[in-house]
Structures are given as structure tokens and as C-alpha cells.
Amino acid sequence: MFGLLVAASFLGHPAGVRCRVADFTPFLITSFHSLVPLPVISSSTTPVSVSDYYNRFGGTAQGSANYGSGTGVIWLDEVNCLGNEISIDQCEKNEWGEHNCVHSEDAGVNCTISITQIFTSPRVHTTQQIESTRVSTTPSTSMHDSVIIQLVGSNDGSAGRVEIFYQEQWGTVCDDQWDNNDARVICRMLGFSDGTSTVGGSYGPGNGSIWLDEVKCSGNEQSITECTSSPWGSTDCKHSEDAGVKCGITSATPSNPLLAIRLVGGNTTSSGRVEINYNNKWGTVCHDKWDDNDARVVCHMLGYSHGIAFNAAKYGMGSGDIWLDEVNCTGSENSIADCPKNSWGVHDCHHGEDAGVDCSTNEIPVRIRLVGGENASSGRVELNLNGEWGTICDDGWDNNDALVICRMLGYVDGIGLSYGWYGAGTGKIFLDEVNCVGNETNIIYCKKQAWESSNCDHGEDASVQCFSQKAMTVAPSIASDVSVRLAGGNSLSRGRVEIHYNGQWGTICDDSWDDRDAQVVCKMLGYVDGSASRTFQAGTGPIWLDQVECQGSEASIEQCVRNRWGIHDCSHSEDAGVECSMTTRIFTTTPSNRGAQGIQQARLIGGNNFTVGRLEVMINNVWGTVCDDNWDDRDATVACRMLGFSSGIGYRNARFGSGTGQIWLDELNCTGTEISLSQCVSSNAGVHDCSHLEDASMQCFRREATEPTIGTASIRLIGGQNTNEGRVEIYHQGQWGTICNNNWDMKEIIVACRMLGFKKGNMLNRIIPGIGIIWLSNVDCSGSEISLEQCSKSDWGVHDCQHEQDVAIICQ
Structure with missing residues (x-):
């Protein structure tokens, strides 16, 4: 049912509110349209009333039935708006239908649109709010700076005669060649997803200029100005041929085909909290699974071509219903109703999880x-x-x-x-x-x-x-049409060696394959060092090379001693591989007389990048591993320093796989200040009581390992079998220390795991005692904190604990 606004104590500022709801800008420059805005109540029609109307942004209040007396119900009285509401329903007012007025007091407004404001971006439209006139603006790609569109002649905001505002004047469009493709473009400019054409002045004849004729759109254009047409103002038509449209939104919910959507709380009309009108009530969308694909669909519904997603109520918390949850669009849907999602109103969210979007007519400028x-x-x-x-x-x-x-x-x-x-x-x-x-x-x-x-x-x-070239995949050798690439590895720097010869890719047999051969391949790929490997999956096709014997200084594997192309006695289970490195690992150090001497090089093997892996050292031109007896962060820091890093964290139990061959070092005991492992106390080279299941590994850093920004706490897990478990250490005053397990329970575990990027965790069922300072004791969290620093606890360094009480956890 339609009704009219009444003017008893209308001392607030409702004119700006109603003009804004009807999609007029709240900044005046040029007045070109007047109307009585009618709030939608149900489906039949009756009029509303007002007195003491107040002028405010975007509209001039008109009282005493300035536009004539209505009939039927007077819905509102004593309306008192501030002027910044997005709907008159948010203003102070009497209850609906409660008034002491007659229709001679029916309120009206004179709405205005700022041309400069409206040119900046498409408006945000709601298909269940605008009844008598619908307005859109779209930047023009032609010489005409901008185009404003309105639908006139229907009490349905989704249909009407098409009128265009051009050269400060409203005009119509002739229906010559007017079809559904043209209507589709007009409707998308107005925020709908689809439309059908009407001809023959079906919504009444307009007046004034007929701006366009012979319009021919493909249906994919963003604006009518992108379609072919006669020159502006050139026509042989009469207003009895004025073109019209019927717009709609394709919806997966037939009972609600005109799904209304709006953005609220943003600082522009193209951004904000997503709200949907369902069952005549506005509600929000939960951010579970919310991403850019979902945002893209919402923005398309609003007439934009691009959008990005925000969550956690970035644009403020809504109120009332949460209509949708678990929305999972592909990005190609016409409406959010078409996307996979929970049933309407089914969710496990609160308004702190309201989804938002930022829409744009162009690609998001990142x-x-x-x-x-x-x-x-x-x-x-x-x-x-x-x-x-x-x-x-x-x-x-x-x-x-x-x-x-x-x-x-x-x-x-x-x-x-x-x-x-x-x-x-x-x-x-x-x-x-x-x-x-x-x-x-x-x-x-x-x-x-x-x-x-x-x-x-x-x-x-x-x-x-x-x-600047495909250094990690294919690189031509010098003065040759031979190329190499790595395949089957978990990073670009490691994998099975494949070589391109005679127009076909093939592999290399690992007979005689060693680090010098690997160094040549890695240099061909833009690296400066490499080591041989045989751990990658078998290839297919020809085996091009066998018995390769390089010196390591060759520019191409072609220059190495080898069998002729294609001559071999191998199968693909013998395919050769390499692990390449970006920096040279050669060091000359002054060895101590306390342990292993003559360490020539060090390298990391088995990690997913060159900062992490199993430590191997070269002594007497032979590569071997390091036993993890007494292996700790101080030893790892020295080894990382040899590799050009600043610091490191040590891992035990062959975390990055077991090596083969020699175990060169055991019982390392570095202070952490040495520049080479040769300077640390250790057993003599090759003397050990270990197996390769005890090979030492490490993670290297270019700065103090996981050192936090000044003023914030950071934690790490040390000594576990995987990166998600270990002893909890916290960084304070430039030093890592442990945490005593006094009062430590699930709430503290949740906070610690949250700091590390996990959602939950448990106590580790073994002791991993640390060394050095014990920073915290009696930690007592609620579980909602984002850092252990925010929990109740003893003063830093104050405790009565031993390292056997160090907290150790596993996060998930």
C-alpha cells in the first residue's frame, strides 16, 4: 500500500533523507526534478501528509499539499530527521498511521542532483525502494562527458520511459531498432542485471528533445554511450515512438525476483556493508567464506564491473537479520541469490562478522x-x-x-x-x-x-x-640451441634435470652424476651453485645424456665429457636431479684446534626454499651431514652465518630427510659468535655415534630469527618434530626465553597458537627443556587475547621454575 507523508511537527530535516533514499545526491547544484516520494508499504495504492517542512541537504521541503492533496491513508506524522539517515524509517516519528492531520497537509519535496557529484560513480540502487523515477549515471566513453538516465511514466521504479539528461536538458530515446539488448544496457546502468524493451510510447509520450535514435547495443556495454546510434539530437521520430524498458534481476529465488541490495557505512557510494532486502526486511551477510568472487557478484548487481571483499564489519556492524552465510560465488553469477550459500536466515554469525565490499567501474587500482x-x-x-x-x-x-x-x-x-x-x-x-x-x-x-x-x-x-628471463625453467646455453629445465621438484630451484635437444625434451642418466655436473646445470639456469640429487620422480621420453663428467667450470653441459646424444644403458629410474642455490657457499675460516677442521663449504638440502633444510658440510671434497647431538639454535646461527644469513633456528631428527654418506660432525657446541663451525668445539671430523636419522637441520634468517617489531611480543616453537610444535619461546628485551607451565592450560594454548597463525592446540606430551632465561610464569589468559602480553602474568623474569617446566605445545 502506498501512502503520503504528513506535516504536523516536521521540524527535522526529512527532505534530504527522502531525496537520498530516492537516489538523489545530498549536494545541490542543479534542480531538475520534483516529486512526492512514496515509501513502499505493500502492493495497493493510497496517499501520506506534513507541516513545518524544513530545508536540508539535497531537497527543499514543501508543506501544505504543495503538490496537491493525496487520498487514502496518512502513514507518517511528526517526522524529525537529522538529515544524515539513509531511510526516513530511521528518523524520529510517530508510529505508522498515527496522526492528527488531513490531506491538505500532505508533505512534498523538491529534490536536486549535483551534476558534478553524480558524475563520479554509479549510484547504489535498491529495486524495492524507488517507485516513480529511477536515476543512474555512467561515465561516458565518448565525447559526451557523462550520461544520466531516468525511468518515467510508471509507478514501478524498475520500468518506464527512458529519459537521458544531456546538455542540461532531459530528452527521450526513439524506439527505431530498440530491442532487449538496448534495454539490458539501460537496466544495468540502473543497477539491474537484465531488462526487456518496450516500444510505441508504452509509458506515455515524453516532451522536449529526442536525444537518441537508431540505438544498436550488443548487450554487453556498460553505458548507452558505448552503443552505436545516430548523432545526438538527430532523429526523424515523434514522442509517440519513445522507447521504454522493464528491468529486473535474475534471481534463484522466484518468490523474490527483485532482490534489493545496498551498501551502507562506506565513505563513498561504491563501498560499504552489504545489506539485502528479503521478505521486506533489510539484513546483512556473514563473512564466512566471503571473498572477491562474492564481492564481484554484489558489485555487478549494483552496476559496477569490479569489486573486492572485506570482512569483520569493516564498514560498521549492522542490525537486525543476518540473511546470508557461507556465500561461495564463482564470480560469474548474475545475483548473489544464484550463489551456493546457506538457506536464507540460517547462520552462526554475529554482526561483528558483517561482510562488506568496495566496488569500482574499473579494475581495482592495486x-x-x-x-x-x-x-x-x-x-x-x-x-x-x-x-x-x-x-x-x-x-x-x-x-x-x-x-x-x-x-x-x-x-x-x-x-x-x-x-x-x-x-x-x-x-x-x-x-x-x-x-x-x-x-x-x-x-x-x-x-x-x-x-x-x-x-x-x-x-x-x-x-x-x-x-627477467625464465631462469628457473628454461635457459639456452651459450652458443647452443640446448636448453635445460627442472621438473618434479617442490620449488623452482630443485628437480629432475631435463634437456631440450633436437626439438624434444629428455632426461639425463645419473651414471657418474655428481655435484660438479649439478653446478654446471645450475649455472645454466642462472644460479651460482648446485648439488647433485637422485630423489625426484622418473621422467618420460628420451634419455639424452649418460656418463656426464664435468669439471664444474663449463658454461654448458654440452661442453662436459659424456656419451654421444641418446647413447645410454639407463632407465628413467636413474634420472639425474639437482638442487640449486642463489649464493656461493665457499668459505675460508680459521679453524680452532678443538674439533673438526677444513670445512670447505656448507649447504642446505631438502627444504622448499634455500633458507631451510638439512645441513651438509664439505670436508676433503666430500659432502656429509652433521649429527644433532647437542644441536641447538647457537650452532644453527653459526652455520647460517656461514651461508650469508644473520641467524638461525636448529631442528633435530632429520626433519628435512635423512642424508647419505659421511656424518662429518658430532657433539657441536658453539657459543653463537663464531663465523664458522670449524671454530666451534666438536668431535673430530668423521668421529660420531650417530645415524642419518639424527641429521641436523635448520631455518636461516637475514635478521634475528623471527625478531618482532619493537614494542610487540613474538613467540616461536623450538625443538619439535614439526614446525607446528615445540617449546614456546617469547622474545623480550632483545632476548629469547621460555615460559613456565604454572597455571598453563587450554586458554593460554589458544592465545599462543593464535599468535602463530593457528586456531587451536594442545599441550605436547613430552618435555623439551630450554636454556637461558625463563621470561614468564603464572600466565592466565581468558582465551580472547591476541597476544600473551595481554594476559595476566608475573613480571617479566620473575619465577620459581626450572627448565623442565618449560611450556611445550602443538598447534593445529
């Missing part, structure tokens, strides 16, 4: 830069969104993600680096759980969590190293 690297092609990845720089969390970060970033920067290849490899950033962490296929042109098209929804700290900032 800029990329690399910070903290050795050169312009390497560094921490930082994004600029809306003028603000932020980082990316390394959860799920891999070479496919790096490849997309590097291509955005003009490179052709790249590798991903984790653990704040080039230092910790500051500000927001924009993205987390990035999962690119590798062929995307922009990181915004990769699967990922909603923007600004990370549970990481800056110690997990993602980094890349970019390359």
Missing part, C-alpha cells in the same frame, strides 16, 4: 612494490590500496603467487620467499592465504581471503625474487 631487497627485482611484497601501503602474509605463499607478482612488475618469473625474508613491514596486512594458479594478470584475481582479514604478524610478510 599498486605493487618490492621493499628491503638487495636490488629492484627482490624484496618484501607491498600493496597500495586506496593510498595505503601494506603487506601480504606468507600463509600458502609459493612460486605461483610470486610469478603473478613478478609479472605485474614487468618480470617473467619469480620465486616466493617466506618468514619475513626481507624484513618485517608495517601497517596493514592486506592479504592472506593467497592461492594463485600462476596465469593471473593481477593478484586481485587470485583466490584468497577477504582483504584485511589476516591472522598474521609482520614476521610472516611474504617476499619474492623476480627474474
